[in-house]
Amino acid sequence: MTVRKNDHPGRTIRSVTIAFNIIEVLQERDTVGVTELAEELGHSKSTIYSHLQTLTERNILVQEPEGYRLSLRILDMANSVREQIGNYDVISSEVDKLADETGEIAQFAIEEHGMISYLYKSTGEQAVETRSRVGIQQPMYSTSLGKTILAYTPASRTEEIVESMEYTGFTPRTITGPEELYEELDVIAERGYGIDDEENIEGLRCVSAPVKRGETVLGAISVTGPSSRFTDERIHEEFSAHVKRAANVIELNTKFS
Numbered sequence: 001m002t003v004r005k006n007d008h009p010g011r012t013i014r015s016v017t018i019a020f021n022i023i024e025v026l027q028e029r030d031t032v033g034v035t036e037l038a039e040e041l042g043h044s045k046s047t048i049y050s051h052l053q054t055l056t057e058r059n060i061l062v063q064e065p066e067g068y069r070l071s072l073r074i075l076d077m078a079n080s081v082r083e084q085i086g087n088y089d090v091i092s093s094e095v096d097k098l099a100d101e102t103g104e105i106a107q108f109a110i111e112e113h114g115m116i117s118y119l120y121k122s123t124g125e126q127a128v129e130t131r132s133r134v135g136i137q138q139p140m141y142s143t144s145l146g147k148t149i150l151a152y153t154p155a156s157r158t159e160e161i162v163e164s165m166e167y168t169g170f171t172p173r174t175i176t177g178p179e180e181l182y183e184e185l186d187v188i189a190e191r192g193y194g195i196d197d198e199e200n201i202e203g204l205r206c207v208s209a210p211v212k213r214g215e216t217v218l219g220a221i222s223v224t225g226p227s228s229r230f231t232d233e234r235i236h237e238e239f240s241a242h243v244k245r246a247a248n249v250i251e252l253n254t255k256f257s
Contacts, residue, residue, distance in 0.1 A: 018043060019051050023060070023070065031067035078135070085110075085119060090253040092120045094246040095221065099124040101242055104225035107132060108211075109145040110218065111153070114161040116146040119219065128226050130204060138200070141165055141175045144208035145220045148194035151185040152210045152217040158185070174199045193240045194220070198227060205230035209243035211250045218254065221246050 021041050026032055034052065038045040052068055055061040062071045082088055091108050098106035099122035108120045115137035123129075132138065140146025140161060150158050167176045175181050188194040196206035207230075208222035223239050230239065 015051070018047065019055060022048070022051055022055065026061070026068060026070050029069075031064055031069045033067040036067075082119070087250065087254050088120075090250055091219075091221075092122075094249050095120050096122045098122070098221065098223055098242055098246045099127070102223050102225070102239065103127065104223050104229075105130060106221070106223050106246075107145065108219055108221050109143075109149075111140065111146070111149050111161075112137065114140065114164060116140055116143050116149070126229075127224075128204070130201065130224060139165065139168070141167060141181050142170055142196070142200045144194040144196035144206040145222050147181070147184060147196075148188055148208040148210050148220040148222075149217055150181075151188035151194065152212060154215075170200055171198055171202045173197055193243060195235060196224075203227055205235065207235050207239040207243055209240070209247040211247045211254075213251065213254050218250075221250065 018041070022037060025037060025040060034045050034049050037052070038048045041048065052061060052063075056063050056068070059071055059073050061068045085091070095106045095108050103124035103126040105124065105127045106122045107118055109116045109118045111117070116139070117137050118132055118134050121132065121134055138146070140150055150161060153161075162178050162181055165178075168174070169176050175184060184194075192209065194208045196204070196208075198205060200206075203226055204224060205227050206222050206224040208220045210220050211218045221243055223243055
């Protein structure tokens with residue numbers, strides 16, 4: 001049984017926490033019934049039922065014979081969030097071009113709550129699929145996107161994020177502490193692009209470039225592929241040039257928009 005807990009203890013509202021835990025479970029499943037939700041979340045069936053009824057009345061959920069599912073209203077909310085991101089059309093266009101140019105997976109992400117949040121993803125013809133998808137969050141210390149954004153974030157915010165993270169070794173190459181991460185961020189800031197050298201998933205490498213507006217980092221754009229194709233030579237000479245070009249186009253459109 002998986003019981004979701006509040007990762008940020010403090011002054012919170014229990015009923016809101018339960019409601020969002022329900023939504024997270026439903027995000028992973030097609031439909032779920034009251035009993036299954038109650039067992040998974042560790043609450044009584046009456047408590048879960050009350051929350052399900054409230055969410056259904058607010059059109060967040062739909063009740064079907066097999067159980068409850070998320071409603072299409074979630075898509076409307078997602079579209080509203082996307083439209084709040086400046087130059088989304090330019091970002092998506094450049095990510096698509098990057099995927100076409102390289103044949104690999106191209107992505108754009110921003111920092112939210114000290115994590116990487118994926119805004120847009122495009123898949124090239126020879127791409128190898130990854131676990132990332134639009135909307136999910138991943139650690140900053142094990143991704144090229146995260147490290148690249150941190151390298152260009154103001155020092156006070158960078159320190160706040162770096163010191164608050166819990167470091168997990170996803171692979172033998174994963175950075176596992178602040179000191180090692182700070183050293184990597186210095187290299188990225190000097191070089192102009194970041195690399196995930198099989199740090200998040202064994203066999204996959206990734207290259208990212210920052211997208212900035214003046215001194216502010218807006219996010220980062222990346223290209224990802226298997227280590228067999230992402231050799232050191234191609235990373236430093238070919239793929240780094242691709243992501244920096246794409247980042248520059250987004251920056252220019254942001255500057256003059």
